[in-house]
Amino acid sequence: MSETPLIADLGGKPEEAPLSGGLSGAKIGVVTFPGTLDDRDAARAVKLAGGTPVALWHADTELGDVDAVVLPGGFSYGDYLRAGAIARFAPLMAKIVDAANSDAKLPVLGICNGFQILTEAHLLPGSMVKNDHLKFICRDQVLRVENNRTAWTNQYDEGQEITVVLKNQDGQYVADEKTLDELEGEGRVAFRYVGWNPNGSRRGIAGITNAAGNVVGLMPHPEHAVEPGFAPLGADGHYSTDGLGFFTSVLSQLVEAK
Amino acid sequence: MPRIVVDVMPKPEILDPQGKAIVGALPRLGFTAFSGVRQGKRFELTVDGPVTDEILEQARNAAETMLSNPVIEDVVNVEVLDA
Numbered sequence: 001m002s003e004t005p006l007i008a009d010l011g012g013k014p015e016e017a018p019l020s021g022g023l024s025g026a027k028i029g030v031v032t033f034p035g036t037l038d039d040r041d042a043a044r045a046v047k048l049a050g051g052t053p054v055a056l057w058h059a060d061t062e063l064g065d066v067d068a069v070v071l072p073g074g075f076s077y078g079d080y081l082r083a084g085a086i087a088r089f090a091p092l093m094a095k096i097v098d099a100a101n102s103d104a105k106l107p108v109l110g111i112c113n114g115f116q117i118l119t120e121a122h123l124l125p126g127s128m129v130k131n132d133h134l135k136f137i138c139r140d141q142v143l144r145v146e147n148n149r150t151a152w153t154n155q156y157d158e159g160q161e162i163t164v165v166l167k168n169q170d171g172q173y174v175a176d177e178k179t180l181d182e183l184e185g186e187g188r189v190a191f192r193y194v195g196w197n198p199n200g201s202r203r204g205i206a207g208i209t210n211a212a213g214n215v216v217g218l219m220p221h222p223e224h225a226v227e228p229g230f231a232p233l234g235a236d237g238h239y240s241t242d243g244l245g246f247f248t249s250v251l252s253q254l255v256e257a258k
Numbered sequence: 259m260p261r262i263v264v265d266v267m268p269k270p271e272i273l274d275p276q277g278k279a280i281v282g283a284l285p286r287l288g289f290t291a292f293s294g295v296r297q298g299k300r301f302e303l304t305v306d307g308p309v310t311d312e313i314l315e316q317a318r319n320a321a322e323t324m325l326s327n328p329v330i331e332d333v334v335n336v337e338v339l340d341a
């Protein structure tokens with residue numbers, strides 16, 4: 001049996017990528033762990049933004065020549081022990097942690113379970129516990145971009161409101177008060193929930209960045225809001241492709257750096 | 259075969275949503291004496307042979323670095339159970 005390709009060939013030509021021309025060479029690794037669900041969506045988002053997705057396997061011992069890495073959503077190791085707790089010890093994660101902390105500052109985006117893995121790996125502070133209402137939640141969610149100076153948010157305006165998908169059970173962001181004050185003081189809250197707090201997250205935090213701005217994690221799913229027809233309806237009644245900005249942001253930064 | 263038991267509990271300042279759901283359900287079965295529930299985890303580590311100080315130290319390290327997340331949980335007990 002042949003392996004299922006990371007991105008299905010759906011026939012026809014995709015619409016012109018928003019940032020085409022010279023960008024398709026940028027390689028964005030998408031890591032698959034046992035139990036990862038959203039690797040294909042993440043890879044598709046990379047491609048729609050104009051980049052080249054590269055499939056990475058958790059047991060790989062080398063990162064290869066990727067220019068950035070996405071840890072996608074899902075339920076790695078069935079969320080056993082704690083969400084992300086076992087995936088954190090995958091061989092490839094050691095390489096990703098080293099590369100993210102190196103002078104090269106590899107851009108790393110953790111989405112949902114990927115965010116949980118980043119906190120377990122100590123690349124980002126805090127942790128996630130069960131939603132305060134205990135239910136799995138799946139809905140369109142408005143976020144406010146609080147920091148547009150990171151590798152993954154530089155194509156947004158500060159304060160811009162974007163609509164993406166939120167779907168999780170362990171989505172309540174927690175950290176001690178000192179850590180929360182530091183995050184706020186250093187402008188490291190990257191995204192906040194708008195309209196309501198869907199899971200009891202401290203201070204309405206949906207996503208955060210590290211001090212250097214190369215590592216970003218968030219619970220909602222930008223990769224599910226990149227194509228008309230397969231995305232949330234935005235406030236204006238049109239399909240939201242607001243999530244595409246994450247991927248065009250990192251591609252834009254990579255081009256500038258070259 | 260001796261076992262090392264590790265007990266992990268959510269930190270006191272972290273609201274435990276599971277414990278809260280359980281304490282809400284208990285009275286429905288007539289268990290009305292309990293005003294709070296906190297749900298933790300118990301791990302049993304089996305050792306092939308005697309538990310040396312070094313093995314117990316390994317268990318404590320594993321408890322702090324992998325079995326618990328110090329941001330949200332405390333290791334409240336590490337003890338040896340004789341088979």
